[in-house]
Amino acid sequence: MSKNIFGEKLIPCSNNPLTGFYRDGDCRSGPDDRGMHTVCAVMTDEFLTYSKMMGNDLSTPRPEFSFPGLKAGDHWCLCALRWVQAWHDGKAPWVIPEATNERTLEVIDLHELVRFAWKNNQSEKQEQA
Numbered sequence: 001m002s003k004n005i006f007g008e009k010l011i012p013c014s015n016n017p018l019t020g021f022y023r024d025g026d027c028r029s030g031p032d033d034r035g036m037h038t039v040c041a042v043m044t045d046e047f048l049t050y051s052k053m054m055g056n057d058l059s060t061p062r063p064e065f066s067f068p069g070l071k072a073g074d075h076w077c078l079c080a081l082r083w084v085q086a087w088h089d090g091k092a093p094w095v096i097p098e099a100t101n102e103r104t105l106e107v108i109d110l111h112e113l114v115r116f117a118w119k120n121n122q123s124e125k126q127e128q129a
Helices: 045-053 080-088 102-106 110-115 118-128
Strands: 037-042 075-079
Touching: 037 080, 037 102, 045 080, 075 080, 080 102, 102 110
Parallel strands: none
Antiparallel strands: 037 075
């Protein structure tokens, strides 16, 4: 059973669009997942543009791979190192901690993941409004 960054049962990241290295909706990872697709992230226009500029176009549909293309608001299992790269460049997307695999902690500090937690930041935005 895969666990999230809090050591609890990993919840699904997204079934629509279907995500995960194994395309089962979870950010599970195994020895064949060299990219470590373990960060459940909420796509933003800013991140999608950034990812495309970095050579990984996530917004264009690729029917030949059954890939619908992503849009802002979609949840997607990102490579942990891509998230770190985006974080360093000020473009990191929000994270859903409960759906982010504990293997992510091999690469990203728990504090940073919690700081980018979707629920936490949505609460802050509502308080500021």
